[in-house]
Amino acid sequence: MQVQKGKYCTIYPFELASCQVLYPNPTWAEKAKM
Amino acid sequence: MKLRIFVLACIALITGAASAKAQQEVKIGVLYPLSGPTAQIGIDAVAAIRTAVEIVNEGADLPLTLAKNKGLPGVGGAKVTIVVVDHQGKPEVGQSEAERLITQEKVHAVFGTYFSSVTAASSQAAERAGIPFVNADSTQPALTQRGLKYFFRTTPTDETFSELMFDFLKDFGAKSSQKFQSVSIFHEDTAYGTDSAKVQERLAKERGFRVLEKIAYKAQTTSLTAEVQRLKAANADVLMPSSYTSDTFLLLRTAKDLDYNPKLIVAQNAGFTDPTFINTMGRDAEGAITRSPYNADLEGRIPLLAKINTIFKKHSNGRDLSDVPARVFTGFMTLLDAINRAGSTDPEKIRAALAATNIPADQLIVPYRGVKFDATGQNELVRGS
Numbered sequence: 001m002q003v004q005k006g007k008y009c010t011i012y013p014f015e016l017a018s019c020q021v022l023y024p025n026p027t028w029a030e031k032a033k034m
Numbered sequence: 035m036k037l038r039i040f041v042l043a044c045i046a047l048i049t050g051a052a053s054a055k056a057q058q059e060v061k062i063g064v065l066y067p068l069s070g071p072t073a074q075i076g077i078d079a080v081a082a083i084r085t086a087v088e089i090v091n092e093g094a095d096l097p098l099t100l101a102k103n104k105g106l107p108g109v110g111g112a113k114v115t116i117v118v119v120d121h122q123g124k125p126e127v128g129q130s131e132a133e134r135l136i137t138q139e140k141v142h143a144v145f146g147t148y149f150s151s152v153t154a155a156s157s158q159a160a161e162r163a164g165i166p167f168v169n170a171d172s173t174q175p176a177l178t179q180r181g182l183k184y185f186f187r188t189t190p191t192d193e194t195f196s197e198l199m200f201d202f203l204k205d206f207g208a209k210s211s212q213k214f215q216s217v218s219i220f221h222e223d224t225a226y227g228t229d230s231a232k233v234q235e236r237l238a239k240e241r242g243f244r245v246l247e248k249i250a251y252k253a254q255t256t257s258l259t260a261e262v263q264r265l266k267a268a269n270a271d272v273l274m275p276s277s278y279t280s281d282t283f284l285l286l287r288t289a290k291d292l293d294y295n296p297k298l299i300v301a302q303n304a305g306f307t308d309p310t311f312i313n314t315m316g317r318d319a320e321g322a323i324t325r326s327p328y329n330a331d332l333e334g335r336i337p338l339l340a341k342i343n344t345i346f347k348k349h350s351n352g353r354d355l356s357d358v359p360a361r362v363f364t365g366f367m368t369l370l371d372a373i374n375r376a377g378s379t380d381p382e383k384i385r386a387a388l389a390a391t392n393i394p395a396d397q398l399i400v401p402y403r404g405v406k407f408d409a410t411g412q413n414e415l416v417r418g419s
Contacts, residue, residue, distance in 0.1 A: 001323070001324060001326050001329045002321065002322065002323045002324075003312060003319045003320055003321060003322045003323075004320065004321075005320075006312060006316075006319075006320075007312070008307075008312070008326070008329050008330070008331075009329070009331060010329045010331050010332065011323065012198075012202045012205070012206070014205065014209070016332070016335065016401070018331040021206055021210070021323075022320075022321050023206070023210060023212065023297070023298060024297040024298065025295065025296060025298055025299055025321035025322075026320055026321050027295040028289075028290045028293060028295060028318070031317045031318055031320050032317065034317045034320060
């Protein structure tokens with residue numbers, strides 16, 4: 001699972017996924033603007 | 035003569051009363067970290083155990099075998115009680131407390147402990163005493179490779195989890211046309227981190243990845259600056275940390291200070307699934323990937339989840355189920371199922387019942403294929419998603 005918008009989201013296995021994989025990981029500068 | 039008959043009658047009454055009393059209580063020793071940086075994990079684990087105890091002792095409108103009665107029907111309706119102990123994350127405390135639970139509290143089984151190192155030490159104490167020990171949350175592969183007779187583990191190990199992590203890299207690489215070719219392995223130096231890293235290094239090489247760094251650090255360290263500088267210089271495609279709570283926070287804070295931006299973080303659970311992780315790190319947690327067999331968004335696929343979570347929240351001060359408590363609930367219900375089938379608190383009968391466990395997936399709140407132990411005591415129906 002991956003942290004997206006402040007929550008854990010299942011990303012794999014793809015058949016169980018609730019979210020797409022966020023890639024690449026946002027940089028610190030990008031996170032500061034989220 | 036009359037006096038002799040009276041004395042014998044009294045002895046019979048006392049023995050009978052003791053026997054009936056023995057049927058009224060199944061006592062389990064519970065070991066978790068309830069102080070220090072991982073306290074919240076232990077507190078939530080105990081809440082999951084109290085959830086299981088409530089369901090079994092009071093009954094519940096749930097499609098669970100043990101929710102249909104009040105108490106364990108196989109043991110004459112015996113109620114379950116727990117004795118909870120804080121092991122402080124220290125193996126020596128876990129071991130001595132396990133011994134105390136067995137010799138003084140007279141528990142019928144021991145359950146815990148989250149930390150692999152503490153589980154290793156305390157389960158040895160149970161083994162020496164011939165008391166069953168069930169673990170639901172320690173993932174060091176070696177724990178079930180020690181030849182112990184009384185040790186059973188329901189959770190996947192870091193071998194299973196790491197295989198899944200590399201499967202993810204392969205599948206996501208194919209899906210997104212990204213080529214992941216290198217990893218940096220970063221781990222704390224107790225049993226969990228050391229063995230996790232060992233497995234990951236082997237798998238990385240087997241699957242054609244270059245291991246650019248493999249860095250061990252002291253579990254209680256207060257600085258990771260030098261280590262993160264090395265990670266930044268290596269700039270691997272994937273960073274794979276095996277870190278507990280405070281060291282996970284320190285890793286990310288140091289990476290931010292040094293402007294190290296890993297393109298992909300794929301973590302071995304622990305600190306990255308600590309219930310305090312997202313709240314503590316805020317936006318800095320964004321994008322972190324961690325293996326976990328449980329997530330709340332599986333609710334639509336696991337019908338039991340919502341109802342169990344409602345009961346869990348009564349015991350957790352309103353907190354939702356998360357990865358570790360979901361696995362703990364599963365493991366504790368497995369132990370109670372075995373005691374119920376054993377029909378007794380006799381440790382040999384409980385051990386035999388554990389060995390014969392066969393719980394189907396529809397009785398679980400984690401997406402395992404079931405619970406069935408192999409000859410080493412490892413659940414062979416795990417799935418690590």
